[in-house]
Amino acid sequence: MEKGADWQELQWVPIPCQLCGSTDYSVYKVYRTLPAYQEAYGPGGVEQQVVKCASCGLVYNNPRPPREGFLSLSSTDPHTYRPMSVLLSRRKAFFECELARLRKHVPTGRWLDVGCNYGIMMRLAADAGYEVHGNDVQPRLVKAAREELGLENVMLGDLLDLKLAESHFDVITAYAVIEHVYDPIEMLREMRRLLAPGGVVRCCVPNVESRHAQTIPEWWEPYHFTFFSAETLRAALNQVGFVRVEISATPYAPAFVRNRQAVLYKILRPAIPTLMRAFSLLSEAAGARVARLVTGSGLYATAREA
Numbered sequence: 001m002e003k004g005a006d007w008q009e010l011q012w013v014p015i016p017c018q019l020c021g022s023t024d025y026s027v028y029k030v031y032r033t034l035p036a037y038q039e040a041y042g043p044g045g046v047e048q049q050v051v052k053c054a055s056c057g058l059v060y061n062n063p064r065p066p067r068e069g070f071l072s073l074s075s076t077d078p079h080t081y082r083p084m085s086v087l088l089s090r091r092k093a094f095f096e097c098e099l100a101r102l103r104k105h106v107p108t109g110r111w112l113d114v115g116c117n118y119g120i121m122m123r124l125a126a127d128a129g130y131e132v133h134g135n136d137v138q139p140r141l142v143k144a145a146r147e148e149l150g151l152e153n154v155m156l157g158d159l160l161d162l163k164l165a166e167s168h169f170d171v172i173t174a175y176a177v178i179e180h181v182y183d184p185i186e187m188l189r190e191m192r193r194l195l196a197p198g199g200v201v202r203c204c205v206p207n208v209e210s211r212h213a214q215t216i217p218e219w220w221e222p223y224h225f226t227f228f229s230a231e232t233l234r235a236a237l238n239q240v241g242f243v244r245v246e247i248s249a250t251p252y253a254p255a256f257v258r259n260r261q262a263v264l265y266k267i268l269r270p271a272i273p274t275l276m277r278a279f280s281l282l283s284e285a286a287g288a289r290v291a292r293l294v295t296g297s298g299l300y301a302t303a304r305e306a
């Protein structure tokens with residue numbers, strides 16, 4: 001396994017809340033890199049402190065690695081590397097659901113997938129007739145998207161550095177991206193700038209108020225730096241100028257459903273997309289307190305520019 005950038009050598013620095021600017025917080029959680037990640041981060045791992053903003057409630061890593069050095073850190077995250085065949089078997093159905101959902105909003109046009117990973121979303125969108133673009137900070141992923149999935153417009157680099165044309169894209173997606181970046185609000189603002197009139201943004205992040213976050217140690221991955229709730233994700237999207245923000249959550253899944261080797265998982269698997277859709281409607285309708293009891297790892301947001 002490729003070793004990540006050396007975390008311990010970076011000078012971790014305190015930062016204010018990126019959502020509201022407050023420096024007032026309480027400590028939310030302190031955790032040390034789990035054994036599952038220690039191959040990449042060295043024996044003993046890295047201790048991370050997560051705080052909750054006293055003003056707006058954003059949960060974030062503080063102190064954190066400085067902005068300079070941050071990109072090299074995230075561009076070497078070794079946990080994203082998996083064989084394409086495995087990824088396709090696990091992720092294709094999910095992205096097909098996403099494509100169907102987004103086609104209802106915007107049936108044609110230019111699609112930008114931020115943090116495109118291996119390019120599976122890009123490939124499906126291209127096959128559905130969109131003009132597709134994507135970027136990733138990891139050279140190995142960009143190479144795989146180009147060579148294994150035959151994609152052309154895959155850019156290497158941070159979205160903020162690419163300086164793409166304003167109001168250029170009709171659909172912008174970011175799956176499991178903004179929790180990884182140095183400043184997620186800045187990233188959302190850039191996505192807002194790039195979105196064309198009538199366009200739609202779709203992003204997903206881990207849900208800090210989920211039962212998974214409370215019960216599964218592995219939920220706290222070392223490459224995550226901002227931990228959104230439904231409320232703070234909505235506030236972040238509103239702050240950068242999105243309106244008509246809809247948030248939904250994935251359901252809490254017991255261990256036997258999360259374990260892809262389990263017999264029950266294999267039996268339930270064909271029904272999972274339907275169950276997920278039903279749950280997302282339910283979670284949108286249910287009150288926040290009810291939702292917290294049953295929501296699993298993911299939060300999804302759909303937002304428009306007007």
Ligand SMILES: [Zn+2]
Nearest residue numbers: 017020053056
């Ligand atoms: Zn705040």
